[in-house]
Amino acid sequence: MPGSLSTLKVLCAALALLFVVxxxxxxxxxxxxxxxxxxxxxxxxxxxxxxxxxxxxxxxxAMSASxxxxxxxxxxxxxRSKLPIIGGIAIVGMFAALLIFLMVRGKIxxxxxxAGTTILRFASFERFTHWLTASCFIILALSxxxxxxxxxxxxxxxxxxxxxxxxxxxxWAHNYLAFPFMLGLVIMFLIWIKxxxxxKVDLEWFKQGGGVLFKGKHPPARRFNAGQxxxxxxxxxxxxxxxxxxxxxxxxxxxxxxxxxxxxxxIHAVIAMLFIAAMxxxxxxxxxxxxxxxxxMGTGEVDLNWAKEHHSLWVEEEQAxxxxxxxxxxxxxxxx
Amino acid sequence: xxxxxxxxDADRCIECNACVTACxxxxxxxxxxxxxxxxxxxxxxxxxxxxxxxxxxxxxxPCAAVCPVSCFYTTADGVxxxxxxxxIGCGYCFYACPFxxxxxxxxxxxGSRGKMDKCTYCAGxxxxxxxxAEYAKYGQNRLAEGKLPxxxxxxxxxxxxxxxxxxxxxxxxERVMKRGYGSGMWGWKTAYSDSxxx
Numbered sequence: 425m426p427g428s429l430s431t432l433k434v435l436c437a438a439l440a441l442l443f444v445v446x447x448x449x450x451x452x453x454x455x456x457x458x459x460x461x462x463x464x465x466x467x468x469x470x471x472x473x474x475x476x477x478x479x480x481x482x483x484x485x486a487m488s489a490s491x492x493x494x495x496x497x498x499x500x501x502x503x504r505s506k507l508p509i510i511g512g513i514a515i516v517g518m519f520a521a522l523l524i525f526l527m528v529r530g531k532i533x534x535x536x537x538x539a540g541t542t543i544l545r546f547a548s549f550e551r552f553t554h555w556l557t558a559s560c561f562i563i564l565a566l567s568x569x570x571x572x573x574x575x576x577x578x579x580x581x582x583x584x585x586x587x588x589x590x591x592x593x594x595x596w597a598h599n600y601l602a603f604p605f606m607l608g609l610v611i612m613f614l615i616w617i618k619x620x621x622x623x624k625v626d627l628e629w630f631k632q633g634g635g636v637l638f639k640g641k642h643p644p645a646r647r648f649n650a651g652q653x654x655x656x657x658x659x660x661x662x663x664x665x666x667x668x669x670x671x672x673x674x675x676x677x678x679x680x681x682x683x684x685x686x687x688x689x690x691i692h693a694v695i696a697m698l699f700i701a702a703m704x705x706x707x708x709x710x711x712x713x714x715x716x717x718x719x720x721m722g723t724g725e726v727d728l729n730w731a732k733e734h735h736s737l738w739v740e741e742e743q744a745x746x747x748x749x750x751x752x753x754x755x756x757x758x759x760x
Numbered sequence: 761x762x763x764x765x766x767x768x769d770a771d772r773c774i775e776c777n778a779c780v781t782a783c784x785x786x787x788x789x790x791x792x793x794x795x796x797x798x799x800x801x802x803x804x805x806x807x808x809x810x811x812x813x814x815x816x817x818x819x820x821x822p823c824a825a826v827c828p829v830s831c832f833y834t835t836a837d838g839v840x841x842x843x844x845x846x847x848i849g850c851g852y853c854f855y856a857c858p859f860x861x862x863x864x865x866x867x868x869x870x871g872s873r874g875k876m877d878k879c880t881y882c883a884g885x886x887x888x889x890x891x892x893a894e895y896a897k898y899g900q901n902r903l904a905e906g907k908l909p910x911x912x913x914x915x916x917x918x919x920x921x922x923x924x925x926x927x928x929x930x931x932x933x934e935r936v937m938k939r940g941y942g943s944g945m946w947g948w949k950t951a952y953s954d955s956x957x958x
Contacts, residue, residue, distance in 0.1 A: 461771060461807040464944030479801040479811075482777065483794055490860050491799040491813055492950055500822045500856040571828045571850060579830060588829045588846035595848045599872060676851055676873060677866065686855050 468494070474683060487680050499686045503693075507572060511697040518701040522708045532714040534730050535642070542725035543742060550615060551724050557608030557659075560601045565700050567594035572693065602670055609663040616656060619647040625737065626650035647738040655706050662699040665691060763838040764881060765925035765952070766912070767932055768812045770943045772919035775800055775810035779911035779920055783814075786882070786910040787899020793863045795879040796911050809943050812911070812920050815840065815861035815879035816951035823853035823862060837903070838925075839881040844897045849873035858950045881922070882909040925952070 467477050476493035546554070570578065570591060579587045625643075629650040632643035643649070648656065669692040672679055679685060710717050716730035731739045775798050783789065783796045796814035817840045824832035824840065831846035832853075842853075851873055853862040864873035884901030887894035894901060902910060912922035921928040929945065936942035 461941070461943045462801050462809050464770075464946050464949075467801070468949065477801065479799040480803040481797050481799055482775075483780070483797055485792070485794060485797075488794060488797045488860060489799060491801065491811060492947055493858055493860065494950055496822055496856045496858040497950075500826050503826050503852070503856070571852075575828050575830055584830065584846060588831065588848060591829050592848040595850060673851070674872065676854075676864075682855065682860065685851070689855060 464492075468492070474498070476683065487682065490682060493682055495683060495686065499689070502690055503572075507693050507697075510694060511569075511572060514697040514701040515704070518704045522705065522713075526708075526713065531712065532709075534715050534727060535733055536729045538716070538727050539729040541728045542719075542723075543728050543731050543739065544724055545720040545726045545731065546724045548724065551721055553608055553611045553615065554721055556604055557612060560605035560608060561703065563597055563601050564605060565696070565703070567598040568696050569700070570594050571598075599674060602667075602674060605663075606667050609660065609667065612656075613660050616648070620653045620656040622650070622653060626653060642733045642736070644736045645734060645738065646741070647735060649734065651709075655702070658699070658702045662695055662702070665695045666699065669695070762924035763926075764817070764923060765838070765928060765948075766814065766816060766881075766909075767921040767925075767928045767948070768946050769919045769921065769932055769935060770801075770809040770811045770946055771935075771939065771941065772917040773798065773810040773812055774917055774919070776916060778914050778916060779812050782910045782914040783879070786902075787880075789877070789899065790865050793865060793877050795861075795863075795877065811946045812915075813859055813947065814911070815857075815881070816859055816947045817879075817881055818858075818951040819953065822856035822858065826852045826856040828852060833886070835883060837881075837883070839883045839903070841880055841883060841885055841898075842876065842878070843886045844875045844877075845886075847875045849875050853878075859947060879909075882907070 464477075471477065471494065474495045476490050476495065478490040481489045571594070574587065574591060578590075582590060623646075625645060626649070629643040629645055634643070634649070634651050669688040672685060672688040673692060676685060679688075710721065716727045719726045719730075728739070777798050780794060780796050780798060784794065787795070789795055796812060798810050798812045800808055800810045802808040817834075817838060819838070821832060821834065821840045823842075824830075824834070827842075828850055829846050829848055831843045832840060833842070834840050849864055849867075849872070851862075851864065853876060854860070854864070861878045862876045863878065864876055866872070867874035880898050880901075882900055882902035884890070884894045884904065885898035887897070889904035890901050900910070902908065907913070909922045912920045915921075921931060932942070932945060
């Protein structure tokens with residue numbers, strides 16, 4: 425068939441032309457495809473801190489495209505060497521500080537003694553929110569500390585099998601209780617934000633040592649004094665940081681990037697240590713540290729004298745609203 | 761006993777992924793998990809190289825150092841293994857591993873991590889050698905049968921080498937001498953703190 429033959433001829437000519445055109449280009453290419461290949465050494469040396477050598481993979485898992493990430497060693501160093509120091513100073517330090525405070529200052533008593541009449545400080549929904557968040561926090565804190573330090577502190581006592589089983593349940597608890605904890609944070613933020621805006625009266629509170637450092641001194645305060653406002657903001661900001669960082673750890677396939685995950689674990693761990701230390705102080709002052717304080721979150725009703733000493737302006741406001749016993753209530757007289 | 765290692769001669773790797781496939785088949789590795797993968801560096805550019813990478817069975821392994829439940833152990837051959845009975849799937853070994861070896865099946869309602877899975881150097885786990893329990897959790901125990909890892913055995917260009925670290929390093933050095941080039945013993949510096957030429 426002459427038609428197809430001529431087509432073949434044209435094709436051959438085109439191929440030949442291509443060869444002629446391509447040859448000078450090949451000749452110009454001084455690149456040696458073997459000796460000038462990528463060198464691991466050069467790539468490693470060129471890496472910036474926290475960077476990794478990565479390429480392309482033909483499997484669907486994008487995370488596996490990372491070939492070598494030397495930053496893993498920094499993370500290991502953080503976890504094994506730095507975190508125990510941070511956690512140790514924060515938690516053991518706070519424990520020691522509270523112990524010394526208890527020995528030096530003693531339990532903070534109600535200066536004028538119990539009045540016998542009470543005033544409603546926290547309604548049942550507020551107490552429910554507090555204890556929802558608090559109980560989750562305690563379990564989250566203990567299970568978190570177990571992950572961080574259990575291997576050196578608890579494993580020798582339990583043995584490998586028992587400790588692994590316990591830690592497995594602790595991990596589940598940590599994962600699931602994160603959600604009611606976050607819910608509690610949101611509700612606390614909404615119901616208490618209006619009473620926690622810093623004001624002028626807070627400066628005075630700090631000047632007078634919070635009525636805690638010096639006996640018998642009680643600076644005026646509204647519903648929350650400056651110290652409680654501090655706790656509120658520590659919980660809200662600390663809790664938000666814990667939630668955001670924890671969210672990435674709960675859903676590790678969300679960022680799908682080991683560097684991002686490393687970053688959030690470091691944030692999660694460091695904030696957790698500081699958070700736990702702050703909450704230890706909160707627990708101390710709300711229980712054994714101060715007479716009459718626990719009732720606020722226990723029954724919700726606090727003694728009127730306690731309220732007047734620690735939240736004088738708030739009591740006045742409540743009395744003005746007619747929601748509190750008036751100040752003329754006969755109070756216990758000193759037996760002199 | 762010999763200290764066994766992996767060595768990928770990237771100048772020989774043709775990115776055929778036979779090592780990846782052989783590994784998945786040999787151990788019936790679950791869907792979504794690859795104990796070994798081939799990463800191409802500078803893909804499509806002059807001088808691109810492909811490297812087959814899995815757990816490097818590091819000296820002083822970072823995974824073992826950070827594991828909160830201490831589920832890792834190193835065999836007399838220098839193989840880093842772990843117990844899936846102890847593993848709680850926390851992800852710490854994945855953060856610390858320089859090679860991205862630890863992987864987790866997605867389990868539970870949130871798709872959170874299951875028990876970690878990684879290359880065993882075809883050496884199984886803590887269970888009795890070649891028992892059904894060992895096979896179900898870790899796959900074949902070829903080392904107990906006197907065989908080397910399947911990935912290296914399958915490698916058509918003999919790019920991926922497995923065996924006594926001193927011997928495979930010697931083989932690689934000879935190759936580099938003869939060829940006059942070599943892109944390096946990928947991962948060795950990070951895993952064993954050895955110099956790429958030594």
